[in-house]
Amino acid sequence: MSATWPQRFGHFLALCKLRVVALIVFTALVGMALSVPGMIPLDALLIGNLGIGLAAASAAAINHLLDARADRIMARTRNRPLPRGELDERQVLAFAIALAVASMVLLVAFINVLTAVLTFASLIGYAVIYTAYLKHATPQNIVIGGAAGAAPPILGWTAVTGEIHAHALILFLIVFVWTPPHFWALAIYRRHDYEAADVPMLPVTHGVEFTRLQILFYSIILVLVTLLPYLTGMSGAVYLAGSIVLNIGFMGYALAMLRPKSEQLAMQMFNYSVIYLMALFAFLLIDHYL
Ligand code: HEM
Ligand SMILES: CC(C)=CCC/C(C)=C/CC/C(C)=C/COP(=O)(O)OP(=O)(O)O
Numbered sequence: 001m002s003a004t005w006p007q008r009f010g011h012f013l014a015l016c017k018l019r020v021v022a023l024i025v026f027t028a029l030v031g032m033a034l035s036v037p038g039m040i041p042l043d044a045l046l047i048g049n050l051g052i053g054l055a056a057a058s059a060a061a062i063n064h065l066l067d068a069r070a071d072r073i074m075a076r077t078r079n080r081p082l083p084r085g086e087l088d089e090r091q092v093l094a095f096a097i098a099l100a101v102a103s104m105v106l107l108v109a110f111i112n113v114l115t116a117v118l119t120f121a122s123l124i125g126y127a128v129i130y131t132a133y134l135k136h137a138t139p140q141n142i143v144i145g146g147a148a149g150a151a152p153p154i155l156g157w158t159a160v161t162g163e164i165h166a167h168a169l170i171l172f173l174i175v176f177v178w179t180p181p182h183f184w185a186l187a188i189y190r191r192h193d194y195e196a197a198d199v200p201m202l203p204v205t206h207g208v209e210f211t212r213l214q215i216l217f218y219s220i221i222l223v224l225v226t227l228l229p230y231l232t233g234m235s236g237a238v239y240l241a242g243s244i245v246l247n248i249g250f251m252g253y254a255l256a257m258l259r260p261k262s263e264q265l266a267m268q269m270f271n272y273s274v275i276y277l278m279a280l281f282a283f284l285l286i287d288h289y290l
Pocket of ligand 2: 056059152
């Protein structure tokens, strides 16, 4: 029996990794906010974020396409539209291209070419370089690939000002350093999945204990990097206070993870990492407008 229209719509929506895209767009929005003293210009706010979101959704759809083989094997991903046969490869490719073209047209026509070029580079970075190559080549996959996911604050910044400011690079650095602990916490919990699918994630290639140490290492760097907005004068005391509270939680998880019996904790740390980034960027935003 063929799918109804609402069902089909749901399948295409599932390709977009909407919750990830939502957080990506939020970091872009904060990049926009911090780039100017007053309100974000309306074209950047509406069209800029839409263009960035469409590119991220397109990248996610291409990731589904290129990773269908591994997704079919892993318990976490085997219910995705391609492994379940709800969509075929041609439909996913057409959808991804349509989103990418829409994104580029919006960004070039209404924002600026620099933002369009950087957004396209992020799309290729995640959808092709990370998914098709790095992910299956090296356990440093997500460290390098993280650069694509960390780009949105820069994209937001350039969407408003047309240039890359050092403060935008600080925001990039925060997401870049946050990504390894974010992902490796989940990878520890899901390591048997990755092993079965032959994906060389760090807990598979170097073991859980080493991965926990790496999580701690990146968490310490993250604490230091999240001080930069305050130390450079980009943000004030409200941000500092918020980031300290969030960082105590992050370090708490990273240290608690060192205990041998921390299987469930890994998943809790992963969930916390998402709340952490959302809240940290919310503090940047609140601090900016206070
Ligand atoms: C190379 C970089 C990254 C990797 C490898 C990665 C990996 C993952 C994985 C495997 C999941 C689990 C999804 C699931 O359960 O189906 C996830 C969830 C999530 N990631 Fe990341 N991530 C990366 C970067 C980012 C970035 C840059 C953001 C946002 C700024 C982000 C936001 C999220 C959110 C919000 C979730 C929760 C999604 C949900 O609840 O469905 N991730 N990530
Ligand atoms: C602005 C722009 C174009 C940004 C693109 C960056 C982007 C969409 C990053 C998403 C990161 C992410 C969800 C990785 C999932 O890893 P995975 O693919 O290994 O996880 P999976 O096993 O769940 O597919």
